[in-house]
Amino acid sequence: MENKTKKIRIGRINYTNVWPIFYYFPMEQFQEEAEQLLQVPTSLNKALAEGKIDMGPISSFAYGQYFKDCVLFPDLSVSAFGRVNSILLFHRRPLEEIVHGTIALPTTSASSVNLLKIIISKYYGGRPTYFYASPSLDDMMKESDAALLIGDDAIRASWSRSGYQVTDLGQLWNHWTGKSMTFAVWAIREQALRERPEVVRRIYEAFCWSKEQGMARPEEMIRDAQSSIGGSELYWKQYFQQLTYDFGPAQWEGLRLYYQYGWELGLLEEPVSLKIWHDNSVIQVNE
Numbered sequence: 001m002e003n004k005t006k007k008i009r010i011g012r013i014n015y016t017n018v019w020p021i022f023y024y025f026p027m028e029q030f031q032e033e034a035e036q037l038l039q040v041p042t043s044l045n046k047a048l049a050e051g052k053i054d055m056g057p058i059s060s061f062a063y064g065q066y067f068k069d070c071v072l073f074p075d076l077s078v079s080a081f082g083r084v085n086s087i088l089l090f091h092r093r094p095l096e097e098i099v100h101g102t103i104a105l106p107t108t109s110a111s112s113v114n115l116l117k118i119i120i121s122k123y124y125g126g127r128p129t130y131f132y133a134s135p136s137l138d139d140m141m142k143e144s145d146a147a148l149l150i151g152d153d154a155i156r157a158s159w160s161r162s163g164y165q166v167t168d169l170g171q172l173w174n175h176w177t178g179k180s181m182t183f184a185v186w187a188i189r190e191q192a193l194r195e196r197p198e199v200v201r202r203i204y205e206a207f208c209w210s211k212e213q214g215m216a217r218p219e220e221m222i223r224d225a226q227s228s229i230g231g232s233e234l235y236w237k238q239y240f241q242q243l244t245y246d247f248g249p250a251q252w253e254g255l256r257l258y259y260q261y262g263w264e265l266g267l268l269e270e271p272v273s274l275k276i277w278h279d280n281s282v283i284q285v286n287e
């Protein structure tokens with residue numbers, strides 16, 4: 001029997017990058033059954049770990065930390081096969097020269113912060129000093145050689161003519177590995193899945209429907225992004241087109257490599273297994 005009194009709490013990342021999946025999400029259909037919490041990724045990661053939300057997008061790195069309690073939904077993610085345009089490292093000198101320097105990391109991110117650590121360690125042999133800071137480029141750069149920004153903070157900073165060199169981490173990952181990188185995954189706590197399988201299935205189907213709508217008619221979403229953040233119609237059109245919202249074998253392959261490196265470098269405590277929801281059962285992806 002489903003426990004019908006308990007609402008499903010859905011997290012929502014407060015960046016434009018999730019709009020193609022959330023923009024048309026019919027929340028009004030779930031008024032009695034679900035509620036939404038809008039936060040930056042690290043707050044949602046913590047909320048999911050503590051059981052304060054049940055499902056929604058979290059940092060892919062956070063799934064690597066809490067995978068024992070969670071399952072991932074197929075076909076939903078924020079990924080890129082190359083450029084992301086909103087996971088950006090700003091640096092004063094060429095990358096090769098700053099990999100032993102001081103790098104400021106945003107408190108909002110888990111996936112990208114660890115992606116940067118992996119790339120610098122694995123591919124540049126660097127050992128920088130990292131420190132965490134609020135996502136403000138000017139403040140971050142006061143005492144560092146480089147600063148990482150994600151989401152809308154990165155987009156705004158990329159328009160600011162700061163004079164810094166800019167490296168796109170999605171592009172860098174793809175350059176070194178030839179693979180896709182997944183930044184956000186759609187997770188569900190296994191407990192919620194056990195307690196409310198039917199409503200969870202309907203919410204998942206509504207997300208898939210919303211994603212189809214977002215892909216098929218992005219015009220209103222693009223106008224909305226222009227008026228709330230700025231930028232041209234072309235900018236947003238390309239931004240949403242360059243991101244991938246799927247989560248299938250190509251994304252799993254890139255993510256598995258990311259988790260493997262994360263484990264090898266001691267960023268993750270143990271090897272991560274990818275558990276994917278399928279029609280109310282769970283499939284383990286090994287290869």
Ligand SMILES: C=C(O[C@@H]1C=C(C(=O)O)C=C[C@H]1O)C(=O)O
Binds near residue numbers: 084
């Ligand atoms: C593509 C992005 O990915 C985001 C990056 C995250 C992270 O670094 O932890 C988490 C969620 C994603 O939405 C972005 O910030 O633009």
